[in-house]
Amino acid sequence: MIKHGLMRWMRGVAGMVLAAGIAVGAARAEEPDKLVLQLDLGVRNVQFAGVLWADAHGWFEEAGLDLEIRPLPKGYGDLAANVAAGEHTIGSIEGGLFLSGRAAGEPVVAIGTMFQASPLGLVSKVHHGVKTPADLVGLKVAVHGDGHEALATVLETGDVDPALVTVSEAEYGDGPLLRDEVDAKQAYYVDEFVRMRQAGHDVTVLRYKDFGHRAYSQVLFVSETTLAENRDALVRFLQVHHRGWQAALADPEAAAKLVVERYEPQLDLAYQVESLKQIGELVWAEDKRTGAASPATWTEAAERFRSTHPDAELEPMAAWTDFTLVEEAFADGEL
Incomplete structure (x- = not known):
């Protein structure tokens, strides 16, 4: 009787240890x-x-x-x-x-x-009439450090001589464009362009993706x-x-x-x-x-x-x- 009872107890303990091990393993497996x-x-x-x-x-x-x-x-x-x-x-x-x-x-x-x-583009005031890359000739364009190659692609697509466009480094913020310090400025047309339109500014955007920038x-x-x-x-x-x-x-x-x-x-x-x-x-x-x-x-x-x-x-x-x-x-x- 004692021997059989001991065996049942040991089997019970083993079962609990196994169950606990499975539970811990499952918890670990479910850790994100x-x-x-x-x-x-x-x-x-x-x-x-x-x-x-x-x-x-x-x-x-x-x-x-x-x-x-x-x-x-x-x-x-x-x-x-x-x-x-x-x-x-x-x-x-x-x-x-x-x-x-x-x-x-x-x-x-x-x-x-x-x-x-790409959501990159050039935002300009409507009166400049920028609808194609050719319309950038003679204008002052500001781009950020990561935007020069994109602009180069757009000008090449439009068969525009880069020497005919004055390019400078863009400041962050809309101020230079709104103060007419530059004629066009690099921006996301899903972001800065939307913001300026929401604020009532009469601006348009030349979307790079429409002119060869992939x-x-x-x-x-x-x-x-x-x-x-x-x-x-x-x-x-x-x-x-x-x-x-x-x-x-x-x-x-x-x-x-x-x-x-x-x-x-x-x-x-x-x-x-x-x-x-x-x-x-x-x-x-x-x-x-x-x-x-x-x-x-x-x-x-x-x-x-x-x-x-x-x-x-x-x-x-x-x-x-x-x-x-x-x-x-x-x-x-x-x-």
Whole structure:
């Protein structure tokens, strides 16, 4: 009796230990994968509406992800370098700046993009009559450091001699344009242009994408280490990213309201609604799979970068792009 009772007790203890081990293992398996999305703006506005919609509705958590959406802090420094040095971090950056970072030796890889076309353009007052690149002849044009190659492409497309356009470095803010210190200024037509129109200024925009500038904006990129160690989590991120943008663009008014009320109450709601409506044509400009990028567009961007940076050493595209994560994200055909 004692022997049989002892055996039953031991079997019971073993069962409890096994059950406890299974429970701990299950808990560990269910721990979400940590990711950081480092934005290239200091504000979480509707340029990131798809991600913010998914975050607010808990879709990243449902996919087993613990995602921190981090606005760009003041004094953050070089975005590509910081993402390259960070753990489990996804960066969002302009295509040209991504290429600059890679050419500078940063071990970063593009895994997708938020905008499949560039929102870059030149904003000018209507009275200048700027509708095509040819209308820039004789004008003073201000561009930022990352915009010279884009402007060069636009002028080449319009068969305009660059010597006939006075180009200077742009200050941040609308002041120089509104004070007529320059005639046209580089801007996002989904952002600064909308803001000036909302403020009542009589301005127009020359959209670069309409005149030969093929480039990606809000490129999603990671370090080579993050890609190797977090591949499955990154695929799930891209799946939720797609779902979020589908929902946000299906109802721009609701999405803009969510962004303002939940994330950035200081933003003007009407401004955000109009900006998001402009963004809609950029997200799926090439492919209905959100985040997808094409080798052809990256090849063109790389050739343009090399032509304007003759001393830069940019490796072949296979070293700094990975198209397979998007392919995996859409492999089941449900998205």
